[in-house]
Amino acid sequence: MSGAANPWAPRRFWTQATVVDAAGGFGVALDDRPLRTPGRAALVVPVRALAQAVADEWAAQDGTVRPDTMPVTRAVNAAIDRVAPDPEPLIDGIAAYGESDLLCHRAPGPAGLVARQAAAWDPLLAWAERDLGARLVPVQGVMPAAQPPESLSALRAAVARLDAFALTGLSEVVSLSGSVVIGLAVALEHRPAAELWDIAHLDEIWQTEQWGSDAAAEAARALRGAAFQRAADLLAMLR
Template identity: 30%
Template sequence: MKVPTRIPRQLALPRPQFVRPFHQSIARTANVAPIVGTGPPPDPPTPAARNAQERLDRRKKHAELLKTAKEVRSAQDGKSSGVARRFWKEVTVREVDGALQVHLDARPLRHPNTKAIIRVPLSKPNLASALALEWDILTSAQQATKQHLIPLTSLICRALDILDDDASNSPEATKIRTTITHTVLRYLDTDSLLCWAPPAGPHDRRNDAEESLRDVQKKAAEETVSYLTTNVWPGITIEPVLDGHSIMPRKQSEGVREVIQGWVMGLDAWEIAGLERAVLAGKSFVAAARVVAEWSEGSVGTGHAVPVGRFSVEHASKATSLEVDWQAEQWGEVEDTHDVNQEDVRRQLGSVILLVSGTGKQHY
């Protein structure tokens, strides 16, 4: 006899069907608000400025706004914190005891460390005027403690320190001069003007004159090197330290460094201080040496042999930044970076020219 199989009730009964209702909202028309504005319609948007002059005007306007805001903030901070504004009203240049001195009212400008009066040779009136202008634009005595606001003062004091060090009778005399010489000669092995790009390939960029980056670098280097080996270091040969076929820079031939080292050690205090500033600014020893040699009023100056000013601030800054400018023209420049760096290099090279140049008749 078969035993009936029991089916669970849950399986025997049909499962309930769940119905999910769908709802649809009633479509409504949009209510457009009436136009209540008056006046002419706004100007259409203009594309971003691509012209260099437009970018320059925009940055100047932005700088003026920042300057105004800074002046307002400085005035407010001065009232709240009690910081006194500058204690001088007028800045003048006077001839005292055979030298030029910058006076803040009746007080002569002094060295910040030695407290000695800063004396500029009579043959450098432009340098003294620029120094006076640097102090005339300061708004408070506190700004005079910030080195980046008085760069020309720092450069002149560097030259005066070298003068004092050369005149001292201590066993460590000329220590500053020796240190500067060793520092600047290190840049000769990695000179930015002597490092050339590899030969151009078929797809590399060329300028309007069908020149590659290597061609432009080679032309600039050969012009400066020819000037130096003809008027400054006759008889020596300066080779490129990196010509694109190697990743390791090579040193100059034997005897070249000794000749150049003797030339650097023979510079006067103003010239060697200017050489140091120019080398650090452009990362090029040969470009800095040409600036000093062409513009100096001292014995190393070659202004009598070639026209003075041929290698200007603009030429020197372009020569030391050929690759950066080339890449910026191809890929675009970074605003507030490339342009700021270029202006800073021009400022430092300009201060070097002011430092070493003069009328040619020095009085100390």
Template identity: 35%
Template sequence: MRDELEEALRHSQDGYGRAQHINQVDLPKRFYKSVDVARVEDGYVVTLDGRQVRTPAQKIPVVVQALSIARAMAEEWAAQGEYINPATMPMVRLINAAVESGESTAPAFRAEVGKFVAGDLLLYRADKPQELVAEQEAVWDAVLVKLARQFDVAFQPTIGILHQEQPASTLTKLDEALEGQGLHALTALVSITGLTGSGLLAIALLHQLLTADEAWTAAHLDEDFQIRLWGADEEAMERRAQRRVEFDTAVAVVEALRA
């Protein structure tokens, strides 16, 4: 399911998608000296040599609602060397993705989180070995209990991979938990959902029921169990570290816009 969402993002968020494949194109040379943050009527912008930053494909002016997001973007622009490498600019890529996708995509992004909730990672359990079963029960059930208490919902976890229908009232209430989130926040929540494989973890983070570390640990419980059994693959761990950077970036956006 995580792969399906990432594929959808490559098509629906053109600026973000191109950055995922940055190694396939030549990197542009740095063309600016100074980087600043400025206040404008609608929010905050990053300027390069006094000119407002625009998105790479559609050349749309980039305006954000939180100063912390603008500062994070400015730090990424300032950190570039002789060449501009979008792979080292997770905040810029995420915000560009939101801006270039357009406000009309916000309902689809909200619905995407809901699709994951309906068949969520936390709801499909192993039947063996017992150590993994116990870990899933301890960690994942704790998340479900917090969500159940917060939103007055019930879940139907199942063993195996056959689809288990969740109560309609649960899905409705959890969709309502995303009410009022703007395009930038929803883009970040879709990113969190894709990186963790869980819409429930994204909603729990949004409503401060979990810390970022707790959500990341829950999302990788199965993977960590396999690592303890068979050891870690170096390349896989490098990919995981990069995903953690993207995850933390998305969490920072959610937290900034919530504040």
């Protein structure tokens, strides 16, 4: 039954969740027991703020452990167990968004939407060219167009400079926005995350302004927006 407690969920056995110094960074201890990932690796992160966020999630558990209420812990586990041992596939997957980046696909009309896209998206493409060395070419429509290989290489290089924890957050931001440029703008603190989320959903916002809101669509976008902000917060902790 929906909402029923899971009888197999682990129960809280600790009194306190605290940040502790660890080799290579910071860990979390449940009382005197160091926290480990599902893969049995030591849970060690590079900055205290991230360890504190993990500890706060464990401290907030009441009765049974609910992983769905622990997004930071899940992200850290993924970074340690899945990304860190072999980051190249994730780097490639993130960088591949440059081949069909949201910011490059422009509406043929109406004129108001075309102008809104240009005003919001062109400055981000200019930033990517200036600061990342990645010149991407806008096209009309949804069909991908070949982008300069040197630009795609520059985007991949920018992604590859991030560690496993930042890659985990970046992957979420990019997949939710459809844009590696927007993702890197979040990771490199080029623009506020909330502003970049709206930029990524400019088309949906435009449609709402023209035709009114749809409650289900608005609720779905709010859920995605919350996930986007959580990933952006993780990236901010690492800076």
